[in-house]
Amino acid sequence: MRVCEKAAEKNIGMLVDAEETWIQDPVDALVMLMMDSFNKENPIIYNTIQHYRHDRLMFLKDCIDAAKERNFILGVKLVRGAYMEKERKRAEEEGYASPIQPDKISSDRDFDAGVALCITNLDRVGLLVASHNEHSNMLAVEKLQQNNIPFNHPHVNFSQLYGMSDNITFNLAKAGCNVSKYLPFGPIEDVIPYLMRRAQENTSVKGQTGRELGLIEKELKRRRVAG
Ligand SMILES: Cc1cc2nc3c(=O)[nH]c(=O)nc-3n(C[C@H](O)[C@H](O)[C@H](O)COP(=O)(O)OP(=O)(O)OC[C@H]3O[C@@H](n4cnc5c(N)ncnc54)[C@H](O)[C@@H]3O)c2cc1C
Structure with missing residues (x-):
């Protein structure tokens, strides 16, 4: 709460990462509560949505509906997800259905659909496209173009991990997009x-x-x- 307050006071975005499914529900609930308090005018607090989970496109839709209903701006970092093997292994060992998509094409389809959904709801959504996939970044830029949205719209950001995909970062920057490197420290x-x-x-x-x-x-x- 104090970190969120400070971020809001300084008008600096605060991104909360997504982790394994078995710890994610309370994180999602908490971040939504923070958004309801601090994202009334600008997207300050961002949650992360992992589209390698087969339930997350629906979750994103529900989050956008909640933002509309409660009158706040949903901040979302969209990723495919980093813990696929671990998720599948645990589901198999513990005998529950895997939360992960059946194949990569399904993860790709939902990721791109999520980006498109956010771009068509930018009055209520602050979007961070977090991907090293050239095709997805290109689709996001094309979607902005199709909707006559400026590449540097304050609700649209792109990011790649530091040390990866500089070719994408530099080209996005050259095109005038808001783009950053994500640096763990x-x-x-x-x-x-x-x-x-x-x-x-x-x-x-x-x-x-x-x-x-x-x-x-x-x-x-x-x-x-x-x-
Ligand atoms: C700025 C930034 C922040 C990030 N923050 C987070 C975070 O908070 N939490 C997190 O989990 N990850 C995070 N990531 C990591 C992100 O999830 C990985 O970059 C991503 O997994 C790699 O996908 P990609 O979009 O770059 O593209 P690609 O390289 O095209 O996609 C690879 C991904 O596709 C999915 N995939 C691959 N094979 C299959 C298959 N057989 N079935 C289903 N899905 C498959 C997996 O998610 C795999 O990692 C972040 C990445 C960036 C750039």
């Missing part, structure tokens, strides 16, 4: 395990590294030819 004993977890658990890191290596190789080849 803190005591070394907290940050190193976070980074290790990401490397181990997030299959997207492997895919992304491959995509970026390809781009670096292409650029090196171009420079050799140019030189």
Whole structure:
């Protein structure tokens, strides 16, 4: 509550990350309460919605309805989600239905639908598109264009993790979008395990590294030819 108050006083956005399903419900409830208090005029507090969960597009719709009904601006960071393997493993071990989408196409479909839904409700939504997926970032920009919304609309932000996908960050910035790098920081004993977890658990890191290596190789080849 005190952190939210300070963020509102300074007019600085505060993003709450999403974690594993088994700890997420109270986080969602708490963040909605904070938004109801602090997001009356601007999106200050943001929750995170993981579209690799099959129930989250509906949850996003419900959150937008709640914001309309209670007259606050919903702040949302949309991600695909980082704990897929862990979620599936626990569901299997404990014998409940997996909360994760059946395949990547379903996660992609819901992520892009979530972005589109937010963009068509920008009077009530502050959106942060948090992705390294070129196609999703492109779709978000096209959706802004189709709706005649300026790329630097104060309710639309993009972000990539620090050290990843600079090609996307730089191109979004060049096009005039609000874009940032997400930088984990803190005591070394907290940050190193976070980074290790990401490397181990997030299959997207492997895919992304491959995509970026390809781009670096292409650029090196171009420079050799140019030189
Ligand atoms: C700024 C920022 C903040 C972030 N904050 C959070 C956060 O708070 N909580 C969090 O969980 N993550 C967070 N992430 C991580 C984010 O979830 C990962 O970046 C994401 O998982 C990678 O997806 P992508 O959109 O970059 O694209 P891609 O690389 O296209 O997608 C990979 C993702 O797709 C999904 N996927 C892959 N295969 C399958 C499959 N077989 N079935 C179903 N789904 C599949 C998984 O989510 C996988 O990670 C954040 C990322 C950024 C950039």
